[in-house]
Amino acid sequence: MSGLLVFGRTGQVATELARLAPDARFLGRADADLTDPAACAAAIRDSGCAAVINAAAYTAVDKAESDQGTARAVNALAPAAMARTAALAGVPFVQISTDYVFDGSGTAPWRESDPTGPLGVYGATKLDGEQAIAAAGGQWAVLRTSWVFSAHGANFVKTMLRLGAERDELRVVADQHGGPTPARDIAAACLTMAQAMRADPGRGGTYHFSGAPDTNWSGFAREIMAMAGLTCRVTDIATADYPTPARRPGNSRLNCDLIARDFGIARPDWRAGLSEVLKDLGR
Numbered sequence: 001m002s003g004l005l006v007f008g009r010t011g012q013v014a015t016e017l018a019r020l021a022p023d024a025r026f027l028g029r030a031d032a033d034l035t036d037p038a039a040c041a042a043a044i045r046d047s048g049c050a051a052v053i054n055a056a057a058y059t060a061v062d063k064a065e066s067d068q069g070t071a072r073a074v075n076a077l078a079p080a081a082m083a084r085t086a087a088l089a090g091v092p093f094v095q096i097s098t099d100y101v102f103d104g105s106g107t108a109p110w111r112e113s114d115p116t117g118p119l120g121v122y123g124a125t126k127l128d129g130e131q132a133i134a135a136a137g138g139q140w141a142v143l144r145t146s147w148v149f150s151a152h153g154a155n156f157v158k159t160m161l162r163l164g165a166e167r168d169e170l171r172v173v174a175d176q177h178g179g180p181t182p183a184r185d186i187a188a189a190c191l192t193m194a195q196a197m198r199a200d201p202g203r204g205g206t207y208h209f210s211g212a213p214d215t216n217w218s219g220f221a222r223e224i225m226a227m228a229g230l231t232c233r234v235t236d237i238a239t240a241d242y243p244t245p246a247r248r249p250g251n252s253r254l255n256c257d258l259i260a261r262d263f264g265i266a267r268p269d270w271r272a273g274l275s276e277v278l279k280d281l282g283r
Contacts, residue, residue, distance in 0.1 A: 003048075004194065006026045006052075007056045008054070008055035009028035010153070011056060011059075011153060013183045016186070017053065036073075040082050041085040050091055052082060052086050053093075055096055060122075064125070065246050066245070076126075079129040080132030087137045088138075090138070092194055092198055093138060093139070093140045094140070095129065095133055097127075099178060100122055101130065102118070102249060103116075104252065106251055108253070112208055112258055119248075141197060145208075145209050147220070148186065149181070150277060157277055160221050165232075172237065173241075176248055176251075178215075178253055179210030179211045179252070179254060179267070179270065180215065182276070185209075186209065189263075193207075208255055209267070210256060211267060211273060214253050223274065
């Protein structure tokens, strides 16, 4: 996609965007520090770009509880500055967000119009970013996703592969439910949305996108072991048995009907994505 500016260079989605859109311009931390919103705004202003995707974020969920200032700068203040600058430049802005904006209650898949209620700092700062983007006045889209994995960076799949090769048994949480989502499919969705928004200034808004079928973490772990040929046994545990500084939502299921209706983007089968990741990793 010509004229595309991407914030992020080494993250999971940014790495996949580089594969899919090699002619885009990618900004790493040295090019635009997300703790400096003014620098992010200047990067857009000086770029002459035709569209912006923000694939960078503060994603250390537990660390955010004690590093609120940095999380807020990266997840809320920087995207707000990006969106305002993109609005002034008249170019579409696409932001990646998270299921953590919800409180994780119930069992029904979350719709875009459902009330939000983040349980911790990470979700709260991502929600603040969403609201600031919507208030910026330009053409924007927020893509909420969940349980991102790829062959790059730190993620659940790579952790399970490492531990599964070292141990006979792993205890994995079974009472948190959601849709694992391949980073490659998130990147493709962002590109599809950005291109459609360039063609039609009336398009945009908040959308959900996650892999199918919905599962729980232990079920995801068992599929990883099976597909990787590992004999490590996965035992179900409760969230209460694995305490963390930040609370995790029990229900991260996302209703993805709206993105299918408006952009023709279907939920990807995460098992096919997992197969591709294992190939990338040479397993």
